[in-house]
Amino acid sequence: MTKIDIGKDFLVFLFVYLPPLIVFIRFLRERKRNNLVLVIISILYIIISLFTQNLIPFIFVLLNIRYLRSAESSYYSNAKNEYMLSFESNFNNKFTISNRLAEDYSRFKFSIKKLNLLLAIKYALQSYLITILISAVSTAIFSKMSIEPKQQEIVTWMSDMPLDKFLILIPVVIIFAPVLEEFVFRWLLFEKVFRPRIGVYLSAILSSILFAFIHFNLRALPILVCIGLYNCYLINKKGYWYSVFNHFTFNSVTTMVLLFEKLGMIKF
Structure with missing residues (x-):
């Protein structure tokens, strides 16, 4: 494999394979998953992706879509009960990835x-x-x-x-x-x-x-x-x-x- 081929593979991994992992990890961090678990998932993702091409990133896209649906459900459930939440709680949750992407599942019709x-x-x-x-x-x-x-x-x-x-x-x-x-x-x-x-x-x-x-x-x-x-x-x-x-x-x-x-x- 030439240096050009290695460079191409690196760019494909950077622009295509890595983004689904980053989104997935951000969802898991929001759910306060153990950092060691996140590191292990990331390492396994990178290693397996090198040998399976699109398969693992494809699976993680589907998992991310599932999290988008969950984020929407959670957001509207909280909105209905907003009167029960304190101002401080709302402020702390405002910038979570789920809140920022809460409307994307419906907005972009992620339901097939x-x-x-x-x-x-x-x-x-x-x-x-x-x-x-x-x-x-x-x-x-x-x-x-x-x-x-x-x-x-x-x-x-x-x-x-x-x-x-x-x-x-x-x-x-x-x-x-x-x-x-x-x-x-x-x-x-x-x-x-x-x-x-x-x-x-x-x-x-x-x-x-x-x-x-x-x-x-x-x-x-x-x-x-x-x-x-x-x-x-x-x-x-x-x-x-x-x-x-x-x-x-x-x-x-x-x-x-x-x-x-x-x-x-x-x-x-």
């Missing part, structure tokens, strides 16, 4: 039951048509500039691997990655970190550029920025699972094309 499948398919189709147009334009520009960007590494890697390993990797690409990356780039970075500080438009652009950059591929860069911007719109206006479904659709199409190619059903 809120997903309207037909509407999600409609948005995904619109998004895919846009990415096809962006792909055609970017390809023409690269060609005019005599630039021949390489295929995305994950695509090349999946193309070259045996069928049995490819089948095992499918859930990682089409399920774990969309759930994880939409949580990190759309909810955490776009909505919670950037948007309160620089506004909705700049935060959408910045988070989408980071999302595209972390895939380390010039050829896919315009498409990934486009998907990022569209998913910022979806999470902001429709909800988290709409952006996940759009991401899932894009990854699924690419993965199925590679699968059909391996099975000899299509040729390039």
Whole structure:
């Protein structure tokens, strides 16, 4: 493994794998869990993530969503009984992570039951048509500039691997990655970190550029920025699972094309 590969892996871990752990630990600290337990969880998370790719971060995203639901329930339960709380107690609890995120579970529709499948398919189709147009334009520009960007590494890697390993990797690409990356780039970075500080438009652009950059591929860069911007719109206006479904659709199409190619059903 070269220094460049190590650097890429470090950046992926920093921007994609680490954020779900940080949010999870903050929820646990709020619940006054033993510090030794938190250290052990963190060490195990880091070690296991190095060998399982998206699996453990994906699981921690689901745990964080569960904590968001719990935070909302707790917040409104306390609000109903607010007359029983002292001013000092309210002040001390004001800045807890649960209080700050109390409305996010409903605001961003983290309940998958809120997903309207037909509407999600409609948005995904619109998004895919846009990415096809962006792909055609970017390809023409690269060609005019005599630039021949390489295929995305994950695509090349999946193309070259045996069928049995490819089948095992499918859930990682089409399920774990969309759930994880939409949580990190759309909810955490776009909505919670950037948007309160620089506004909705700049935060959408910045988070989408980071999302595209972390895939380390010039050829896919315009498409990934486009998907990022569209998913910022979806999470902001429709909800988290709409952006996940759009991401899932894009990854699924690419993965199925590679699968059909391996099975000899299509040729390039």
